[in-house]
Amino acid sequence: MDATQPDLSTSARRLLAGATECFAASGYQATTTRDISNHANLSAGSLYVHFKSKEDLLYELIRSAHGELLTALRALPDPAAGSELQLVTDQIRTVTHWHVENHLLARVAQTELPNLSDEHHQSVREQRAAIESMLTTPVVTGCEAGVFQCADPRLFVRAILSLSIDVIRWYAPNGRYTAADLAQSNVEILSAYLLRPGS
Amino acid sequence: MDATQPDLSTSARRLLAGATECFAASGYQATTTRDISNHANLSAGSLYVHFKSKEDLLYELIRSAHGELLTALRALPDPAAGSELQLVTDQIRTVTHWHVENHLLARVAQTELPNLSDEHHQSVREQRAAIESMLTTPVVTGCEAGVFQCADPRLFVRAILSLSIDVIRWYAPNGRYTAADLAQSNVEILSAYLLRPGS
DNA sequence: GTCTATAAGTTGATAGAC
DNA sequence: GTCTATCAACTTATAGAC
Numbered sequence: 091m092d093a094t095q096p097d098l099s100t101s102a103r104r105l106l107a108g109a110t111e112c113f114a115a116s117g118y119q120a121t122t123t124r125d126i127s128n129h130a131n132l133s134a135g136s137l138y139v140h141f142k143s144k145e146d147l148l149y150e151l152i153r154s155a156h157g158e159l160l161t162a163l164r165a166l167p168d169p170a171a172g173s174e175l176q177l178v179t180d181q182i183r184t185v186t187h188w189h190v191e192n193h194l195l196a197r198v199a200q201t202e203l204p205n206l207s208d209e210h211h212q213s214v215r216e217q218r219a220a221i222e223s224m225l226t227t228p229v230v231t232g233c234e235a236g237v238f239q240c241a242d243p244r245l246f247v248r249a250i251l252s253l254s255i256d257v258i259r260w261y262a263p264n265g266r267y268t269a270a271d272l273a274q275s276n277v278e279i280l281s282a283y284l285l286r287p288g289s
Numbered sequence: 290m291d292a293t294q295p296d297l298s299t300s301a302r303r304l305l306a307g308a309t310e311c312f313a314a315s316g317y318q319a320t321t322t323r324d325i326s327n328h329a330n331l332s333a334g335s336l337y338v339h340f341k342s343k344e345d346l347l348y349e350l351i352r353s354a355h356g357e358l359l360t361a362l363r364a365l366p367d368p369a370a371g372s373e374l375q376l377v378t379d380q381i382r383t384v385t386h387w388h389v390e391n392h393l394l395a396r397v398a399q400t401e402l403p404n405l406s407d408e409h410h411q412s413v414r415e416q417r418a419a420i421e422s423m424l425t426t427p428v429v430t431g432c433e434a435g436v437f438q439c440a441d442p443r444l445f446v447r448a449i450l451s452l453s454i455d456v457i458r459w460y461a462p463n464g465r466y467t468a469a470d471l472a473q474s475n476v477e478i479l480s481a482y483l484l485r486p487g488s
Numbered sequence: 489g490t491c492t493a494t495a496a497g498t499t500g501a502t503a504g505a506c
Numbered sequence: 507g508t509c510t511a512t513c514a515a516c517t518t519a520t521a522g523a524c
Contacts, residue, residue: 119318123518133491245474252455253448275444283481322500332509337501
């Protein structure tokens with residue numbers, strides 16, 4: 091999955107999966123290391139064989155979540171000149187889709203940042219700046235090329251992220267909508283703004 | 290402010306204000322009752338003279354936050370037939386404005402719901418259903434009247450709430466944008482969808 | 489690598505003096 | 507209504523047997 095951490099033992103992976111469920115359901119602070127260990131069918135002390143601390147485990151989750159989203163965005167094809175709208179809509183679909191499909195991990199990654207150490211928080215901030223930058227580029231380029239119109243690319247990128255990320259607050263599987271439904275809805279709402287007549 | 294709780298002592302109000310800051314900064318679980326008491330210049334045990342428990346204090350914050358937003362929405366003028374777009378944009382402005390202007394309290398109200406008791410949670414869910422219902426009505430009516438077009442009013446109302454609420458994740462005073470800026474941006478993005486050509 | 493036992497500190501809430 | 511003192515329970519993390 092991630093070249094920077096290829097050799098996780100199965101116990102470590104079970105701990106990460108258990109922690110994702112616990113943190114997503116109850117929050118980082120309300121989750122005890124025993125909760126996590128039990129979810130992984132291990133006993134209390136065993137967590138510390140695989141992770142330096144509870145915070146270290148949280149960092150591993152948040153770091154890999156942002157890494158996955160970055161990888162998905164980097165896989166999108168570059169736009170031909172004049173077709174920046176295609177890349178923007180591809181990105182909206184990708185970000186929405188990832189947050190829906192990984193809504194538990196995404197909830198942890200988006201809500202538990204303040205519980206990271208300063209160093210870890212800084213490291214994640216860099217990943218987040220990279221994501222924001224990737225989303226901003228085609229919006230600015232498309233505006234300059236006159237392909238679509240956007241009063242403030244910074245606020246438009248915030249809107250992309252707000253609509254995509256906010257699903258973590260309310261999405262539940264087996265609900266009314268699929269990930270594709272939600273991605274399509276976000277694309278339609280946001281592209282209507284870019285293509286609105288009477289600028 | 291709120292007819293259902295008119296006689297808070299100044300100590301109680303200082304505790305509520307201190308708890309808002311602490312919960313918004315560190316989360317409900319990471320905040321201790323001593324943190325709250327100290328912020329209100331009181332000592333440990335005094336909190337329990339004014340509130341039955343830490344959870345009771347949280348409920349009071351979340352309940353009044355939702356009450357304030359409901360009151361603001363109810364104050365908007367009813368639309369003349371055919372001008373439902375006016376009410377929808379008024380609502381978008383109101384919801385965005387309230388979340389920006391009260392971003393600390395709003396953060397608590399939107400993120401700490403799972404820490405309420407079942408009874409209190411149910412009570413807040415009813416307030417939230419009332420808000421969602423108030424936002425849905427003019428969207429549906431305007432669609433039926435052909436004033437604007439909306440494929441799925443439920444998803445559109447979610448988009449209103451997502452764009453308005455998500456400011457609590459990143460807004461900071463003294464930043465680049467005012468509440469009016471953000472309200473205006475949300476109105477423009479969302480109304481462009483309702484008024485898009487080629488339905 | 490897993491377990492049990494335990495250390496050292498913190499928590500929400502109560503009791504009782506003033 | 508405020509304070510200090512305190513309880514009982516719980517927390518992260520470590521130590522040492524297997």
